[in-house]
Amino acid sequence: MRKALVIGIDNYLGVPLGGCVNDAVSVANILEKNEDGSPNFDVRLITNPSDTTDIPTTRRLIEELFETHSDVALFYYSGHGLLKSTGGYIVTSDFKRYDEGIPMHEILGLATNSKARSKIIILDCCHSGSFATSNLGNSSVSNLCDELTVITASRDIESAIELDGHGVFTSLLIDALQGGAADIRGHITAGSIYAYIDSALGAWAQRPIFKTNVSRFVPIRSVNPKISLEKLRRIIKYFPKPEDEFKLDPSYEFTSEKAIGVNCSIFKDLQDFESEGLVKPVDEEHMYYAAMNSKSCKLTALGYHYWRLVKQNKL
Structure with a gap:
């Protein structure tokens, strides 16, 4: 009550x-x-x-x-x-x-x-x-x-x-x-x-x-979550360990000629994480270039916080 x-x-x-x-x-x-x-x-x-x-x-x-x-x-x-x-x-x-x-x-x-x-x-x-x-x-x-x-x-x-x-x-x-x-x-x-x-x-x-x-x-x-809990829980799937980097390539970017549907869906999740400060591209300014230039992305400190909550079944 x-x-x-x-x-x-x-x-x-x-x-x-x-x-x-x-x-x-x-x-x-x-x-x-x-x-x-x-x-x-x-x-x-x-x-x-x-x-x-x-x-x-x-x-x-x-x-x-x-x-x-x-x-x-x-x-x-x-x-x-x-x-x-x-x-x-x-x-x-x-x-x-x-x-x-x-x-x-x-x-x-x-x-x-x-x-x-x-x-x-x-x-x-x-x-x-x-x-x-x-x-x-x-x-x-x-x-x-x-x-x-x-x-x-x-x-x-x-x-x-x-x-x-x-x-x-x-x-x-x-x-x-x-x-x-x-x-x-x-x-x-x-x-x-x-x-x-x-x-x-x-x-x-x-x-x-x-x-x-x-x-x-x-x-x-x-209020309604900025990222659905279902999507947020996938963060430990993309980053099995918090220090892991997720390797990207052009197949993850839907505008690329090499785009693959399942990879584009994953990339959409990662972009949503990036928009809320959970993920950042490595050696690139934007996630788009990280994919097109075959770089990677990794968790931020805030991303690690939510990764830990998911890992500990608190979300």
Whole structure:
């Protein structure tokens, strides 16, 4: 069972913040299913909660997310964040002085005591980098329980930027979940999401924060593999040993007068491997010339990684 609570709050003291609700809706829709249409997270989407007051409603929802046994419990929040001497807060619509919202350390406590096997928290709000800092207020020290991952839009001293009515961080998060952060198998993890967002934001832009204490990365979403697993498993057939080179000649290139059908099919696989960085030609710039000039190709370091996974029956 995979549960996700997605909250978007853009009504702050009666003044709309921007695209927080739209961002939350987009994230919820993406998390519900994998690219092939298979179910992913059982998502509960809440926008501008308005029971008796927002604070109890939001607190109850977060408690319900983390209190049940589940394989993955994911919490995403888009809204306003506040940093005080007492720590960081996610701010609700009924904000008032001394009762601003939900303390980030309280959310951390709920995640720490959660029965879920894996916990993932994603915060798109100002000062979100203060989440999971030490009790002494030292932002360089994190307090994370086992199997907890936190991704925040900014450091504790920074605002989370909006552009064209959408959070910059969440816009990148959505791109990552739609496949930008997928590996060759189509798996998208918290680690690959952060790497994708981090590479897109310059040194002078807001800096996302990644904190984790896990023994494994669980896929947050899956998209169609860049190379089918059936084809990928043939890598150990073409390279019985990882250091082997696959000898080519013109019979592998379909435009050659010497082309042989079965060899052309093999060459198509090798070209697909090359396009994803698994294979490279030896002493030639392109695979075409490697074939036409009777050279060879070999595994890259990434290719060896997937060769090993196939060899160990992990794919």
